[in-house]
Amino acid sequence: MTDVDVVVVGAGLSGLTAARALQQRGLRVRVFEAQDRVGGRVRSATVAGAVVDLGGTFVGPGQERILALADEVGVARHPTYDSGDNLLLWRKDRRRYRGLVPPLGVAGLLDLVRVRSALERLSRKVPVGRPGDAPDAAGLDARTLGSWLTAKRAGRGTHDLMAVVSRTSWGCEPSELSLLYALHYVAQAGGLDALLGTRGGAVEQHFVEGAHEVAVRVADALGDGTVRLGSPVLRIDRSGDGVTVSTDDGPTTARRVIVAVPPALRRRIRFAPELPSAHRRLAQRWSPGILSKVYAVYDTPFWRGDGLSGMAVSDEGPVFITFDASPRDASRGVLLGFVGGDYARDWDAVDAAERRIRALSALADLFGERALRPLGYTDHRWAEEDWLGGGPTAAPGPGASGALHARLTEPVGPIHWAGTETATRWAGHLDGAVSAGERAAREVTVALTLEAVR
Amino acid sequence: MTWSHHHSELTTATPAQLWTRWTTAGYWHVDDPGVEWARFDGALVEGATGVVKTHGVPAQTIEFTRVEPGRAMDFTIRLPLATLAITHDMAPAAGGTRTTHGVVLDGPLHRIYALLLGGTLARGLPTVVRNVTAGALRDGDA
Numbered sequence: 001m002t003d004v005d006v007v008v009v010g011a012g013l014s015g016l017t018a019a020r021a022l023q024q025r026g027l028r029v030r031v032f033e034a035q036d037r038v039g040g041r042v043r044s045a046t047v048a049g050a051v052v053d054l055g056g057t058f059v060g061p062g063q064e065r066i067l068a069l070a071d072e073v074g075v076a077r078h079p080t081y082d083s084g085d086n087l088l089l090w091r092k093d094r095r096r097y098r099g100l101v102p103p104l105g106v107a108g109l110l111d112l113v114r115v116r117s118a119l120e121r122l123s124r125k126v127p128v129g130r131p132g133d134a135p136d137a138a139g140l141d142a143r144t145l146g147s148w149l150t151a152k153r154a155g156r157g158t159h160d161l162m163a164v165v166s167r168t169s170w171g172c173e174p175s176e177l178s179l180l181y182a183l184h185y186v187a188q189a190g191g192l193d194a195l196l197g198t199r200g201g202a203v204e205q206h207f208v209e210g211a212h213e214v215a216v217r218v219a220d221a222l223g224d225g226t227v228r229l230g231s232p233v234l235r236i237d238r239s240g241d242g243v244t245v246s247t248d249d250g251p252t253t254a255r256r257v258i259v260a261v262p263p264a265l266r267r268r269i270r271f272a273p274e275l276p277s278a279h280r281r282l283a284q285r286w287s288p289g290i291l292s293k294v295y296a297v298y299d300t301p302f303w304r305g306d307g308l309s310g311m312a313v314s315d316e317g318p319v320f321i322t323f324d325a326s327p328r329d330a331s332r333g334v335l336l337g338f339v340g341g342d343y344a345r346d347w348d349a350v351d352a353a354e355r356r357i358r359a360l361s362a363l364a365d366l367f368g369e370r371a372l373r374p375l376g377y378t379d380h381r382w383a384e385e386d387w388l389g390g391g392p393t394a395a396p397g398p399g400a401s402g403a404l405h406a407r408l409t410e411p412v413g414p415i416h417w418a419g420t421e422t423a424t425r426w427a428g429h430l431d432g433a434v435s436a437g438e439r440a441a442r443e444v445t446v447a448l449t450l451e452a453v454r
Numbered sequence: 455m456t457w458s459h460h461h462s463e464l465t466t467a468t469p470a471q472l473w474t475r476w477t478t479a480g481y482w483h484v485d486d487p488g489v490e491w492a493r494f495d496g497a498l499v500e501g502a503t504g505v506v507k508t509h510g511v512p513a514q515t516i517e518f519t520r521v522e523p524g525r526a527m528d529f530t531i532r533l534p535l536a537t538l539a540i541t542h543d544m545a546p547a548a549g550g551t552r553t554t555h556g557v558v559l560d561g562p563l564h565r566i567y568a569l570l571l572g573g574t575l576a577r578g579l580p581t582v583v584r585n586v587t588a589g590a591l592r593d594g595d596a
Contacts (some may be wrong), residue, residue, distance in 0.1 A: 092459065092576070156573075316461070316580050346584055353466045354591060357550045358584075361464035372548045373466075 002253040004028040004446055007245045007272030008260055009233045009269070012040020013056075013430060014418040015216045015260030016227075017069065017437030018444075023222060025445050030254070031222070032247055034232035034387040038219040041262075041382070041391050041420075042430065044210030045168070048297040048376025050332040051210045052325065055293075056383065056430045057336070057390065060197075060204035061397045063431035065438060066214070070207065073217035077205040081324040082198040084304060086364050087312035090157070094366070100197060102313065104157050106393030111155040115162070116192060118152060123186040129424035131184035132402040141402040146180045160315050168321055169195065169428070171289020171382075172395040176341075181401035188425055198311065198323075202429060207276070208328060211430060235270045238413045247358060250369040255448060258440045260418035262288055263394050263408065265387065275412055285400035286421065288390030290344040292381040294319055294359040296374040301326045301333030303367050310335060312366045317343040319362035334372070335363055339379075348381045355379055392419045393428030414447075416440045457568035460556035461579035463587065466485055469524040471590035472553055476527050476542050479504065485585040488578060498527075506531070538563035538571075544559070555583050 006022050008015045011033035019029045037043070043054040045340035058080065059066050070077065081388060085096035094239045097103045104112060126134040143151075145166060149159050159174070169185065189195040195202055207213060219227050228247070235246040242255045258264060263286035266279075274280065297363060301324060303310050310324025319337035326334045337359060339347045347355055356377055363371035396404075408422045418440035423432030465472075475481050482492040494504040500521050507513040519539065520528040531538045541556035559567050559577040 092461075318584075346588065350588055350591060351466075354587070357464045357466050357548070358587075360548075361462075364464075 002242055004030045004252065004254050005256070005448065006030075007032065007243065007252055007254040007257045008164045008418075009236075009245070009257065010040060010260035010419070011038040011215075011219060011229070012260060012419070013042060013066075013215050013228050013433040014420060014422075014437040014440075015040070015258065016222070017434045018258050018260060018418050018441040019222055019226065019437075020218050021438055021441035022026055022444065023226075025441075027445070027448070029222070029226060031194060031219075031227040031253060032231045032233050032245065032252075033229050034376055035385075036230045038161065038229070039212045039215040040226060040433075041388060042211040042215055043380070043382075044212035045071050045378055047378045048332065048374070049193045050295075050297045050327055050334050050376070051208075052295040052297070052334060052336070052378065053206065053210050053212070053293075054378070054380035055294075056211050057206050057325070058203040058435075059206070059430055060194070060202040061200060062452060063193065063202070063426055063429065065434040066429075066431040069218070069434050070214050073214055073221070075217065075441055076208045076212045078208055078328040079205050079337040080198050080245065081301070081304075082309050082311060084309040085355045086309050089312065089314040089316060089366055093313065096308075100193065102161065104161075108155060112158045112161060115152050115158045119183070119186065120191055123183040123191070126180070126183045126187045128184070131180050131405050134180065134183070134402075137180055138160075140183060141178050141180035141400070142398055143179040144175050144398050145177045145179050146173065148179045149174060150177060161313075163341070164313055164320055165192070165196065167291070168338055169391060169392075170395040171291035171340045171344070171392055173341045176395060176397055178396050178398050180402040181396050184261040184401065184405070185428065188423075188427055189429075195371055199330075200428075201219070203323065206325065222379055231429060233269055235272065236415065237272045238415060243414050251262060255451070256414045256416060256444045258418050258437075258444060260440070262286075262388060262419055263388055263421055264288055268387075271412075271415070275415075276407075278407045279410070279412060281406040282400075285404065286394040286396045288383075288388070288393065289395035290348065290383045291338060291340040291391050292348055292379060292383070294339060294363075294379045295325070295377065296335045296337070296371065297376040298333035298370070298374050301330055302370055303333070304330075306366075306368075307324045308367070313363065314366060316365065317362065318347040319359055322363065322366065329381075332375070335367070337363060344381070344383065347361075348383055352379075411443065411447075416447075418441050455564065456558055456560045457572060458556060458558040459572065459576040459579065460554055461576075461583055462552055462554040463580070463583050464548055464552050465587040465590070466551045467549050467553075467587045467590035469546075469551055471593055472544055472551065472586065473524050473527075474593060475590040481589060482506070485589055486578070486582045504529075504531050533563075533567060534562070535563040536567050538567070553583060553587065555579050555586075557588050
């Protein structure tokens with residue numbers, strides 16, 4: 001008799017969802033979380049009276065699993081504000097535009113459409129969930145998104161706009177990311193419009209009480225003592241009849257374990273016997289990107305009075321893309337800004353006062369001097385989180401995607417894997433975290449049922 | 455007629471910290487990825503000269519045309535039928551210091567040089583400004 005049926009490592013949305021599904025099937029579950037809070041890459045804060053999401057924020061159509069979970073635990077959503085003009089600060093010129101097509105001039109737009117169409121066409125050849133089966137998968141994996149853009153003779157404007165996409169989606173520069181990984185990511189999201197769009201896309205809505213509230217409510221419903229905070233798992237021993245999961249508080253025996261941490265964090269656990277070499281290489285090479293978030297909270301969403309949506313793209317940084325994240329009743333004006341890739345490497349390294357003034361300076365370049373005087377300000381650097389190491393998701397370099405992708409979910413004896421990167425749809429998003437947790441719970445349930453039958 | 459491009463940022467670095475960073479030749483290659491090395495010929499005063507070597511380009515003589523301690527520093531590089539000026543300004547703003555770096559091309563062939571060099575010089579400005587402020591803050595911590 002084991003202490004519990006299943007141990008879940010990691011109390012992010014994925015691990016919590018897995019634990020919830022297992023409990024609902026009558027299994028005894030314990031969740032170990034290294035940090036002193038639940039949520040993993042979702043975390044919320046209140047700044048000058050406004051709830052802000054420091055991590056995963058947005059949801060959109062087609063993301064049924066997170067939407068269903070949020071509905072079940074009673075966390076409401078509201079649309080991301082997108083009325084009015086977007087802004088493009090490009091080559092020192094501040095221009096207004098509507099929709100997803102930036103005002104780059106005829107030649108620039110034609111080049112963008114050409115390159116973007118080529119990327120979408122190529123992505124459609126990558127089978128969702130099986131990027132290694134794409135035609136010339138090894139060749140695609142040997143290149144970076146950046147080298148592909150160069151080979152396509154993408155103009156500088158197109159290259160710079162794709163860098164905005166790369167920093168937002170993966171927290172890295174195009175020159176750092178496996179082309180195959182990028183293509184698969186686009187394919188599994190259903191295309192670039194679905195990935196990037198406000199209306200009808202992945203940033204269409206956000207949660208009234210913050211995405212973290214979903215994790216908190218799921219964790220609370222698991223019952224007292226189920227989630228152990230501040231308990232990093234140090235070691236997992238596996239044997240024929242189960243696992244022993246060790247923390248500072250001692251061992252816990254279980255029939256199965258679900259490891260629901262980012263792939264790179266699997267290395268922080270000592271597995272005995274060792275994981276197969278491909279699993280170890282995956283953990284070594286699927287490091288996370290670097291993406292930080294900035295929130296400036298004002299007494300009112302003043303940009304709306306100028307006919308602006310709050311959505312802006314800049315080629316100057318450190319804040320390179322912004323959204324209006326104000327509460328539904330507009331009782332506060334909230335600008336959300338992203339700092340990612342190379343910008344984040346510089347910006348993350350300076351002290352809090354300097355980060356603040358640089359971020360507000362960038363917002364003022366977009367929205368005027370009033371942006372320099374917020375009621376409240378906060379930022380969050382995910383790369384500084386010891387038990388996460390970055391975000392928003394893994395950003396594997398060349399050669400790390402094709403052959404290793406299959407190892408993301410491949411169980412090793414009684415060890416199963418979850419986490420948003422392991423999802424076959426909306427990986428890297430809140431929805432991917434939830435669906436991956438549900439998939440891992442199904443795997444474990446089937447395995448335990450088969451064991452019982454034998 | 456001139457062609458010019460400027461980039462400003464706010465920083466918590468003080469004017470004294472920024473001034474030290476601007477006027478120490480040994481920092482120039484650290485703050486500007488395009489610079490291989492730089493040296494000044496004596497004290498930094500208006501009319502003083504120095505030499506800057508940028509990657510892939512022969513070393514060039516520079517002349518300081520504006521030296522206002524704690525406020526501004528410009529130097530120029532003479533090109534055939536044009537002059538390239540690199541400008542630096544700072545002023546108190548929004549509880550910090552607004553620092554502005556610029557490139558200005560002047561002379562009969564300034565449009566040609568703007569086409570050949572302008573984009574590269576302009577794109578590099580934000581990086582240089584941030585490197586200078588980060589270095590100035592590090593100096594201040596030391």
